[in-house]
Amino acid sequence: MCGIVGYVGPKSTTEVLLGGLRRLEYRGYDSAGISVVDTAGVLNTRKKAGKLDNLVAELAEHPISEAHIGIGHTRWATHGAPTDQNAHPHLGGVQHRLALIHNGIIENFAELKAELLANGAKFESETDTEVAAHLVAAEFERTGDLVAAFTKVVNRLHGAFTILVIDQDQPDVILAARRNAPLVIGLGEGENFLGSDVAAFVEHTKRAISVGQDEIVVLRAGSVQILGFDGSEKHGEEFTVDWDASAASKGGWPSFMAKEIADQPQAVADTLMGRLDSHGKVRLPELDAVGAHANGAISKVVIVACGTAAYAGEIARYAIEKWARLSVAVELAHEFRYRDPVIDAGTLVIAISQSGETMDTLMATRYAKEHGAKVLAVCNTQGATLARESDAVLYTHAGPEVA
Numbered sequence: 001m002c003g004i005v006g007y008v009g010p011k012s013t014t015e016v017l018l019g020g021l022r023r024l025e026y027r028g029y030d031s032a033g034i035s036v037v038d039t040a041g042v043l044n045t046r047k048k049a050g051k052l053d054n055l056v057a058e059l060a061e062h063p064i065s066e067a068h069i070g071i072g073h074t075r076w077a078t079h080g081a082p083t084d085q086n087a088h089p090h091l092g093g094v095q096h097r098l099a100l101i102h103n104g105i106i107e108n109f110a111e112l113k114a115e116l117l118a119n120g121a122k123f124e125s126e127t128d129t130e131v132a133a134h135l136v137a138a139e140f141e142r143t144g145d146l147v148a149a150f151t152k153v154v155n156r157l158h159g160a161f162t163i164l165v166i167d168q169d170q171p172d173v174i175l176a177a178r179r180n181a182p183l184v185i186g187l188g189e190g191e192n193f194l195g196s197d198v199a200a201f202v203e204h205t206k207r208a209i210s211v212g213q214d215e216i217v218v219l220r221a222g223s224v225q226i227l228g229f230d231g232s233e234k235h236g237e238e239f240t241v242d243w244d245a246s247a248a249s250k251g252g253w254p255s256f257m258a259k260e261i262a263d264q265p266q267a268v269a270d271t272l273m274g275r276l277d278s279h280g281k282v283r284l285p286e287l288d289a290v291g292a293h294a295n296g297a298i299s300k301v302v303i304v305a306c307g308t309a310a311y312a313g314e315i316a317r318y319a320i321e322k323w324a325r326l327s328v329a330v331e332l333a334h335e336f337r338y339r340d341p342v343i344d345a346g347t348l349v350i351a352i353s354q355s356g357e358t359m360d361t362l363m364a365t366r367y368a369k370e371h372g373a374k375v376l377a378v379c380n381t382q383g384a385t386l387a388r389e390s391d392a393v394l395y396t397h398a399g400p401e402v403a
Contacts, residue, residue, distance in 0.1 A: 002088075002103035003027045003074035004183070005200045006164050006174045008221045009191020014064055017072035020193075020200035021052055023248055026256065026402040027196065029074035030082035035089040035099035036070030037171040045099055047087035068221070069171060071164045071194075073101035079109070080126030090130040092137030098167040100133035103196060104181040107159035132157065136165055147218060147227075150175045154216065155229050160359070164194060176217040177229075182357045183211040184383070185224055187238065192219050197355075197381070199400055203245040209236035210383030239382045248400045256403035267398040289392035290348055290374040299346035301328045302373075304336050304364040309352040316350070334360035337367035347373040354401050356384020365390060 003024030007016040017034045032055040033047025044064045048054040052074065073088035080086035089099040106112075109128035112135060117123075121134045132153060139149035146167055154163065160180035166173075176183060176194055186193030186201035186208055193201035194217065198208050211217055211226065215234055218225040226234040253259035277283050291297035301320055303313035310332055317328040331341070333351075343349070349368040353361045356379040365375045365386065377390035380398050387393040 002076050002101075002196070003029060003072075003200070004101055004103050004162055004164060004194065004196045005072040006070070006176065006194030006219065007191070007201075008069040008172070008174055008219055009188060010068060010221070011191065011204075013067040013070040014059065016193075016201075016204070017070050018052070018056065018059075019203060020195060021055075021072050021074055023199045023203070023245070024074060024196060025052060026199075026248075027074065028076055030077050031075045031084070031087035032073065033075075033087045033089050033101075034064075034070055034072040035091075035101075035166060036064055036067035037166055037168045038065035038067040040065065041168055041171050043091075043097055043099055043166070043168040045089055045091065047084060047089065049082050049084050049087055069166060069174065071099065071101050071166055071174060073103075078105055079128045086125045086127050088127075088129060090125060090127065090133040092130075092133030092135070093141060097169060098133060098137045098140065098165060100129065100136060100163060100165045102129040102132060102161055102163050104161035104179075105159045106132060106157050106161060108157065112156070132161075132163060133165075137167075140167065140169075146170050146173070147175065147216075150177065151216060151227070151229065151231060154179070162196070172220055174217075174219040176211070176219065177215070178211045178217075179214055179229075180359060180362075182355070182385070183217070185209040185211060185217060185219070185236065187224065191221055192224055194219060198241045199245075199248050202241050202243070202248070206241040206244070207238060208241055208383065209238050210385075210388065211236065212388065213385065237383070241382065242397065243399045248402060260401065260403045263399070267396070270397045270399070273397070284394065286392045286394050287376070290376050297346070298326065298348045298374075301326050301348045301350060302336075302341070302343060302368070303328065303330045303350045303352065304333045304361055304368070305330075305352040306333050306358055306360050309354065309358075309361075313350070313352055316352075331364070333358065333364040336364040343368055343371050343373045345372040345374075349373045349375045350378060351375055351386055351390065352378045353384075353386050354380045354396075354398075356381045356386035358386070362386055362389070 005020035092098040106128040154177040162181040377393040
């Protein structure tokens, strides 16, 4: 899971980017890099394979001039080995004036790369990401409109991606696009942020907007514009992060795993907070949206999840069958839609995902909704895709899950 950070504002951009990448280390990575446009209007890039400390050492040896806009990335290798050359950001165009980072996989990169090679493009890496960088640069050089160029290119890409772009010819704006990969905007005062999740910027702001499927962000220090891939205006819903940066630190524990095991009693208490009445009974008004309180509205329950979330679903099955007297099936999300399951308007699908971005679970819930079922999400991440695409959501309020 690559980590992505973007920043535009008055602070030291290098420090903001490195701080965000440090808080995203839990996602796993094998290289790291940043690109900034300095106050002289020059694009500077540093990237190194290995741990983030390697990038810090590279910056100490080859410092970057003061800058107020930039993007940062930690890479988990897919196309190409974990090397300095394959690390992000990747540069586009003959003069390398554009930098691009990417989370995901571009499935049609081979045919796009062949097109670029035929037009004389030179590649310095083995990645699918560099293809996108050259495409955006070429289209920008042709049209002179960076937003239009970016929009045209992301519409040509197949697969899953979050992409961020900066260009030294437009040093006040970061462009971002999301399809099937998470992206969140952080809203500041005279500054704005982008991140794979809110951990990237929670040290600076708790105001956030989740970017929807097939949406483009035009980010400046004093403004945020959200567009559809078709160019239409969009309006994201703002939310407030309910934990601070200290919650994503070890807090004296030897590992995040040990910390989160010790946190479990408090996490359960936080989940129940506001959901117990004066008689000690649990009240879940969120279930009204899926008709769970109406007699006969639901004839069966299907729980879809992956990994440890599926084990939680197995425990939930015992409780629901005992107390609600409803038949419950627990399905692995990655198998669910391929076996033509029997679901209808009387089926309640409960989708469990801590992040709310688990792709197999998202695809399972979309399939369920297409076949008339109601979907209830159990999720820990405000504004996540699963939460927004479900009929109702029960947030666990468990704080950041790092381990």
